[in-house]
Amino acid sequence: MKNVIILICTVLSITAYAQFSPQSKKITEKFFPDSEAILNTTPALQKKRGFTNYKELMAFLNTVKSSHSDKVEISFIGKSQKGKDIPIIKINVPNSKDKIKVWMQGGVHGNEPASTETMLYLIDRLLNDNSHENLMEHLDLAIVPMANIDGYLKNDRYAANGLDLNRDQTKLMAPESIAIKQAYSDFNPDVSVDFHEYRPYRRDFARMGDFGITNMYDVMFLRSSNLNIPENLRVLTERLFIENARKPLDVFGYTHHPYISTTKVDGEIHINQGSISSRSFATNTALTNTISALIEIRGVGLGKTSFKRRIHSGFSIALSFLRTATENIALVKDEIEQAKRQQNDVVVEYKRGIYQDNVSFIDVNSNEYIDINLTIRDAEKATSTLTRKRPKAYIVEANQTDIINKLTILGVDIEYLENEKTYDVETYVIDNYSAKPIRYEKMKLQTVSVDLKKQQLSFPKGTALVYMNQRRANIVPEILEPEAPNSLVSFGVIKTKKGDTLPIYRLLN
Incomplete structure (x- = not known):
């Protein structure tokens, strides 16, 4: 044995x-x-x-x-x-x-x-x-x-x-x-x-x-x-x-x-x-x-x-x-x-193009090529379902070190306020929230929608500013726009609930 x-x-x-x-x-x-x-x-x-x-x-x-x-x-x-x-x-x-x-x-x-x-x-x-x-x-x-x-x-x-x-x-x-x-x-x-x-x-x-x-x-x-x-x-x-x-x-x-x-x-x-x-x-x-x-x-x-x-x-x-x-x-x-x-608007959510087409495979039994008609969900034909104006910058509260560190690792340049300053901004207020029952990649996924509210706010010394006129700017909305499917909110890195105001802001042009 x-x-x-x-x-x-x-x-x-x-x-x-x-x-x-x-x-x-x-x-x-x-x-x-x-x-x-x-x-x-x-x-x-x-x-x-x-x-x-x-x-x-x-x-x-x-x-x-x-x-x-x-x-x-x-x-x-x-x-x-x-x-x-x-x-x-x-x-x-x-x-x-x-x-x-x-x-x-x-x-x-x-x-x-x-x-x-x-x-x-x-x-x-x-x-x-x-x-x-x-x-x-x-x-x-x-x-x-x-x-x-x-x-x-x-x-x-x-x-x-x-x-x-x-x-x-x-x-x-x-x-x-x-x-x-x-x-x-x-x-x-x-x-x-x-x-x-x-x-x-x-x-x-x-x-x-x-x-x-x-x-x-x-x-x-x-x-x-x-x-x-x-x-x-x-x-x-x-x-x-x-x-x-x-x-x-x-x-x-x-x-x-x-x-x-x-x-x-x-x-x-x-x-x-x-x-x-x-x-x-x-x-x-x-x-x-x-x-x-x-x-x-x-x-x-x-x-x-x-x-x-x-x-x-x-x-x-x-x-x-x-x-x-x-x-x-x-x-x-x-x-x-x-x-x-480029200063295009930022695409937050999208849908793939969907159509029918033949896809070629090898048939295991006949040992020949075979075409099968299937539904194609094509990224190349994707269209936006939620677009926002490109901000001058995103503002991240100074105590959000995890967000700031991840952006830094991604190569994003960040500036910090040396003194308190007042800006006209858009705030993200969570107006709809749901949590997925099954974890993905060990993360508790969140689905949200937000109400953007214009406010004049003062930000203290040490607040992070992520300007959108830099080489790696286009990765930033994918991380910070809360509804984006791979954002830190969607992945549950930034935990939230209905009625919360997120610690991220959009600096208006």
């Missing part, structure tokens, strides 16, 4: 780490044959089983540092909840040429190993392949290869406290989220790319087709459609950066599509296309007037099936983004400056 228990535990542990793949050999061979273009130069590629562990990660990075000490810097941005130092590698060839700052990261979800391995492979090829020398001359690059170390080491999407780091970008409750966001703000990039993997075999898919279907796309691109992101940056991201990144995928025969996922509405499966939510990294960083994208590679739950193909697709996209950035330095910086000058 003891031996049987040991055997069962061993099998379970191997399965949890190696991930038995649900994908048939015939689907892999027909649609997702592995790449022969990838060299075995990173830890996971040098072993048959398992993925890069923390010890191997640090050994790899330290070897890179010792071999390229003139252009590589390695430091730690903070610790994981279980005490692991989170490394960041910065690559910068010392010269006086014009450069563009690019941020890349992988491993935000611990069960997406090709995202981390793509980052390691990119580091290796940039530094050891001479064909990239010219690219490197104009690049200031920061990479966090394994953002969620605790989750990664147990092949788990979530951080040690159960939080999803890619749903934590406004409330900032996980130590890893704070460390990554502070490092991002300090680096202040022009371009940001977040690498992920997605699950191609979903519970929703099992009842579709004859015997189930699977997602067919090697890669899905997510460029946020949040309406508070200046339109010129949304257009530049889509029509220059993502359009260029599609080209090498086409050359290698890798399929791609805008990001889609499933959701259930009244028991019916719908397709969410694109994203608007500032709780996730790609939208959050785009709201700081940065060219920002999230890359989803087909891989969660597949173990090492098509592992080199997954790395190759991610690597091809990463290289494309770097080339596009370095070849368009002046354009990117000019567009960011233009975005900083």
Whole structure:
């Protein structure tokens, strides 16, 4: 009996780490044959089983540092909840040429190993392949290869406290989220790319087709459609950066599509296309007037099936983004400056466009492509349902240190009153309140509506002023407008009730 228990535990542990793949050999061979273009130069590629562990990660990075000490810097941005130092590698060839700052990261979800391995492979090829020398001359690059170390080491999407780091970008409750966001703000990039993997075999898919279907796309691109992101940056991201990144995928025969996922509405499966939510990294960083994208590679739950193909697709996209950035330095910086000058109204609430369309999948039984007509809930076609005039500034009471600290971590510039001052402001008075019965991400969600009241109020020394004429201004309404779906009020960080006046004010122009 003891031996049987040991055997069962061993099998379970191997399965949890190696991930038995649900994908048939015939689907892999027909649609997702592995790449022969990838060299075995990173830890996971040098072993048959398992993925890069923390010890191997640090050994790899330290070897890179010792071999390229003139252009590589390695430091730690903070610790994981279980005490692991989170490394960041910065690559910068010392010269006086014009450069563009690019941020890349992988491993935000611990069960997406090709995202981390793509980052390691990119580091290796940039530094050891001479064909990239010219690219490197104009690049200031920061990479966090394994953002969620605790989750990664147990092949788990979530951080040690159960939080999803890619749903934590406004409330900032996980130590890893704070460390990554502070490092991002300090680096202040022009371009940001977040690498992920997605699950191609979903519970929703099992009842579709004859015997189930699977997602067919090697890669899905997510460029946020949040309406508070200046339109010129949304257009530049889509029509220059993502359009260029599609080209090498086409050359290698890798399929791609805008990001889609499933959701259930009244028991019916719908397709969410694109994203608007500032709780996730790609939208959050785009709201700081940065060219920002999230890359989803087909891989969660597949173990090492098509592992080199997954790395190759991610690597091809990463290289494309770097080339596009370095070849368009002046354009990117000019567009960011233009975005900083925009003074649009702020969108507080929105609704997605909804329509019917065919979506392509692979039928598991027939081993062929299949089109299924589904309801699409499209972020690209979103429209505003609540818009407010852009204030000159938001005012935050001096005792609201948690709000002020979160804004600071997000890179928002804050000024403080040196003396008492009187302003004409709008106050938020809660006129409708409800609390969700089920917690989300460990937070007690609140839904509110407010009555805006104009008042003349005096504010004491130390009161925080968040002016809306700064680079990261567009993230501020997402945090402070109480009805916004990812605001500190909606997430319950700012606790309130009906009749309360919030400790946040709008300074009128």
